Amino acid sequence: MKLARSHILIGITDESILHGAREVEDALRKELKARGLENEVQIVETGDLGVTGRGVVIVVYPDRVTYAGVTVDDVPEIVEEHLVKGRPVRRLEVRVRHEGPAPKIGLAGKQPRIVLQNCGRINPDSLEEAIAAGAYQGVEKIISTGMTPRDVTLEVTRACLRGRGGAGFPTGKKWSFTAPGEEKYLICNADEGEPGTFKDRLILEGDPHRLIEGMIIAGYAIGAKKGYIYIRGEYALSIARMQTAIDQAYAENLLGKNILGSEITFDLEIKKGAGAYVCGEETALIESIEGRRGYPRLKPPFPGQAGLWGKPTVVNNVETIANVPPIIVNGADWYHSYGTKTCPGTKVFTVLGHVQHPGLIEVEMGTPLRTIIYEYAGGMRNGARFKGALLGGAAGGFLGEDELDLPLDFDSLKEVGGVLGSGAILVLDESDSVPELMRGILRFFAHESCGQCTPCRVGTVKLVELMDRIAAGGTEADLQLLVKLAETMQKTSFCPLGQSPILPIRTAISRFPDEFPTSTIESKGSSVKVG
DSSP states (O other), X not given: OOOOSEEEEEEOOHXXXXXXXXXXXXXXXXHHHHTTOTTTEEEEEESOOXXXXXXXXEEEETTTEXXXXXXXXXXXXXXXXXXXXXXXXXXXXXXXXXSSOOOOOSTTSOOOOXXXXXXXXXOTTOHHHHHXXXXXXXXXXXXXXXXXXXXXXXXXXXXXXXXXXXXXXXXXXXXXXXXXXXXXXXXXXXXXXXXXXXHHHHXXXXXXXXXXXXXXXXXXXXXXXXXXXXEOTTOHHHHHHHHHHHHHHHHTTSSBSSGGGSSOOBEEEEEEOOSOGGGGSHHXXXXXXXXXXXXXXXXXXXXXXXXXXXXXXXXXXXXXXXXXXXXXXXXXXXXXXXXXXXXXXXXXXXXXXXXXXXXXXXXXXXXXXXXXXXIISOSBGGGOOEEEEEEXXXXXXXXXXXXXXXXXXXXXXXXXTOOXXXXXXXXXXXXXXXXXXXXXXXXXXXXXXXXXXXXXXXXXXXXXXXXXXXXXXXXXXXXXXXXXXXXXHHHHOSSHHHXXXXXHHHHHHHHOXXXXXXXXXXXXXXXXXXX
């Protein structure tokens, strides 16, 4: 069989399908066949290619040229100019629009990829390609070397892997807290309801076998023989690809009883969420799996003691679990070669807003915000001046120009009152109004409140009313009451939803005082000068 001289990778995601990715793929196949190139140029379906908000994205190998916004009408030109004549179609190519280094977003830019190692490089529906790219080597190592559950937990603990769902709690410690018992459960939280966040979805769509392997290893470590992946119901492609991968794994004895002839038994099932933001909280998620309304539970007891069906349960985020296989394969010392001393490894971010090239990136923990914006995302759009960034989604905090060189890791952000949160970075320029953005954030919280507790049910509505007044030219008293109410909600709300508004409110006022009524806000025992 003749080897192909070129490969065209086409990103098939929920977003690209809406922009006509399937039609573009069909047009490419027809055009190649019409020119007799179907054996010379191979088309490969893959996951997200790292470029966001630009429609259909394709990458031509071995040239590593990325095209975005591709339509059916562009196909003949791409084939004629690039694949026949060897001249890239510059009008479609993802390139910077000013002098400077090329952006590192997408497959054309080098990233220290651990979690996204195979995303955009393999066909996610192919078990063979996943195995060729290293899938299930961690499971094989455990079996061949006789690693015990304690060995696995200790390796993850030594790696200092911290939860990537937002809180940053040490994963190995969380596993070790699981109460003893014969019946335990492992849950992967893939609900991902935070606005501007879609990193977990793209991991599910791009490399589903990585998550399955991570679930097998984590389940073995805590003694769980049953796992659930709780996926947001709107993530249709994620659900389909994960189910395909699960079916393939069962067919090859990578799931089920006595995996690969070992003593490891692990079953895996998908549970669809119903779109409730509050189900991102682990106990509300557990209630949903059990068939009840997604209300958060009173803690303690924590899930590690009494979770799903009253049994010990560990809940981990998608990105967290995706880090586990490479840690087992390569070891904790290797993992510490990335990131910082207290926050090793990498972090996956979705970069959005007023940057030239929004997209999905993976960088070392501790990478400064400036590097992410100006090197990975190609700088500010249209040469605008950086104003600030909302880091971590709606429940995250604002960073200003003074924080551009701040290392983005759990500990550095904690020192300035920020959080990594969901990993979403919304970049603002001087055309953006922070009060208007806060109105949208607080309306989101009010809409998503489950109504179980009064401080959140009533408080989120009152926050919207106050913010509407402030955005329309409110008074100093309105601002004082806004902060006071949010602080009260933080202390009295039942779950993190009602406890969250204070962070974006406090950081918005402290970083952008000129956009709010003149005041001095008393917060956490210190005065934050405003105006």
